[in-house]
Amino acid sequence: MKKKFEKLSPALKKFIVTEAPGTAxxxxxxxxxxKSKKPxxxxxxxxxxxxxxxxxxxxxxxxxNHLDKGGKLVVTIAGxxxxxxxxxxxxxxxxxNKVHLVSATAANHEESYYRYVAHSHYAYIPRYTELxxxxxxxxxxxGLRRIMEPHLLRMWKEAxxxxxxxxxxxxxxxxFEKKLIKPDPMANENDCWAYxxxxxxxxxxxxxxxxxxxxxxFASYTYDGKYRTDDGPRLSPHIMKTGLEYFTWMYDWYMKExxxxxxxxxxxxxxxxxxxxxxxVPSLKHDLKLHGKVRxxxxxxxxxxxxxxxGSYSGAGGKxxxxxxxxxxxxxxxxxxxxxxxxxxxxAAVLLDL
Numbered sequence: 001m002k003k004k005f006e007k008l009s010p011a012l013k014k015f016i017v018t019e020a021p022g023t024a025x026x027x028x029x030x031x032x033x034x035k036s037k038k039p040x041x042x043x044x045x046x047x048x049x050x051x052x053x054x055x056x057x058x059x060x061x062x063x064x065n066h067l068d069k070g071g072k073l074v075v076t077i078a079g080x081x082x083x084x085x086x087x088x089x090x091x092x093x094x095x096x097n098k099v100h101l102v103s104a105t106a107a108n109h110e111e112s113y114y115r116y117v118a119h120s121h122y123a124y125i126p127r128y129t130e131l132x133x134x135x136x137x138x139x140x141x142x143g144l145r146r147i148m149e150p151h152l153l154r155m156w157k158e159a160x161x162x163x164x165x166x167x168x169x170x171x172x173x174x175x176f177e178k179k180l181i182k183p184d185p186m187a188n189e190n191d192c193w194a195y196x197x198x199x200x201x202x203x204x205x206x207x208x209x210x211x212x213x214x215x216x217x218f219a220s221y222t223y224d225g226k227y228r229t230d231d232g233p234r235l236s237p238h239i240m241k242t243g244l245e246y247f248t249w250m251y252d253w254y255m256k257e258x259x260x261x262x263x264x265x266x267x268x269x270x271x272x273x274x275x276x277x278x279x280x281v282p283s284l285k286h287d288l289k290l291h292g293k294v295r296x297x298x299x300x301x302x303x304x305x306x307x308x309x310x311g312s313y314s315g316a317g318g319k320x321x322x323x324x325x326x327x328x329x330x331x332x333x334x335x336x337x338x339x340x341x342x343x344x345x346x347x348a349a350v351l352l353d354l
Contacts, residue, residue: 017058023049040354044346052338059301059334060350063264066332067098067351071262071298074277077104078269078304082111082193083122084341086268089348091196098351100257102197103205103277106168106212112194113148113172119187149217151180156218159239167241168215169194169204203253207243207276243276250280251288262298264332266347268340270304282325299332303343 005016025032029046036042048057067073075093077086082104093099104112115122123139125131131139155171158164175181176198183189190196197204209215222237257263267274284294300318318333327333336343 038353040349044350048346052336052343055334055336056338056343056346057350059336060347062299062332062334063266063301063347064351066262066264066298070260071264072100072257073098073264073266074101074103075099075266076268076274076277077102077108078267078271078273079105079340080107080111081268081340082108082115085115085191086340086344087112087115087193087196088191089345090193091191093348093351094193094196094200094202095190096352097200099202100263101203101205101253101277102193103207103273105271105273106206106209106215108273109169109172109194109204109206110212110214112192113175113181116183116187116189116192116195117148117181119184121184148175148181149214151175152214153221153233156221156235156239157233160236165239165241167246168206168209173198205246205250205277207246207272209240209243211272247276247280247283250277251284254280254284255294258295262295264299265297265301267300267302267304268344270302270306274302278321278326285325296328297326297331299334300327301332301334301336301347303336303338303340305337305339307337 005013008016023045025046029043032046033039033043044057044060048054063073075090077090090099090102094102152171152175155174159166159171172194176195183192194204210219218235218240221233221235224234254263265274265278267278278297278300281294281297284290300321302318318327318335321327321333322329322331
């Protein structure tokens with residue numbers, strides 16, 4: 001068989017990955033795992049061998065090697081992952097210095113807080129796909145909106161009075177800093193990724209703040225058009241820093257942090273939370289004319305359920321990002337077409353040496 005492989009072209013040979021020594025173990029799966037000091041990782045190495053499982057393990061091992069060598073990591077959060085308690089894993093990765101910036105949709109960011117203050121008030125519906133439109137409307141009409149509006153409104157009014165402006169996440173962080181909120185009796189504060197980021201003081205980027213409950217509410221406070229019929233709060237939109245300011249802040253952050261360390265990109269889901277920060281590198285090169293002075297993203301790993309589709313961001317392949325100059329030909333990339341809630345725990349376990 002070895003001689004047959006030798007006849008293959010060099011271009012084809014590079015796709016063949018040789019199994020690492022010891023992968024097959026020496027005993028049964030149970031006996032080998034029980035002997036290991038890292039049983040979860042050991043089980044993953046013995047069983048996640050092919051297809052999405054194999055891609056997951058390859059990505060986890062690449063990321064672990066990247067971090068062990070001093071690399072840094074950006075994690076992006078899309079969908080409703082904070083509602084799905086991604087914080088259980090992400091918060092621990094933050095505490096263990098495995099994550100250096102989080103980009104999240106505004107809904108995911110605020111949801112991390114809602115889980116913190118109202119965990120016991122969530123309605124868990126595992127078979128939600130079986131709900132009828134009438135039942136969905138019933139949930140809507142019960143008023144299950146999760147907000148911390150009074151505290152934030154006071155902060156916004158104070159900022160307007162002083163002529164100040166802050167990023168959305170900076171207002172939220174004051175809820176922890178000033179001890180204005182406390183964990184729900186059934187919540188574990190260690191599972192809140194926003195709290196872990198606050199404690200570690202790692203940066204958060206929230207593109208599209210308007211696309212969230214509190215973003216909607218803030219927008220309504222800045223509106224003074226003909227459809228405004230109440231005498232509710234009126235605020236200047238200028239007290240909230242915008243996505244443009246997040247983006248230009250990331251210019252400085254990326255250039256500083258990548259000077260000594262390569263930075264990898266772990267995308268959980270798709271959408272603006274991911275495409276916003278990854279575009280910083282090509283923008284530095286092409287818009288600020290810094291060709292040859294910007295370090296490429298070291299690697300890109302995406303976990304998502306969008307089917308492969310050129311022209312679609314969430315479903316685009318890693319190669320297509322080379323065309324857009326978001327990755328280089330030397331950047332590692334791995335697309336895992338699966339559910340984040342299934343794949344991410346395995347990657348987190350490997351990074352945490354569990």
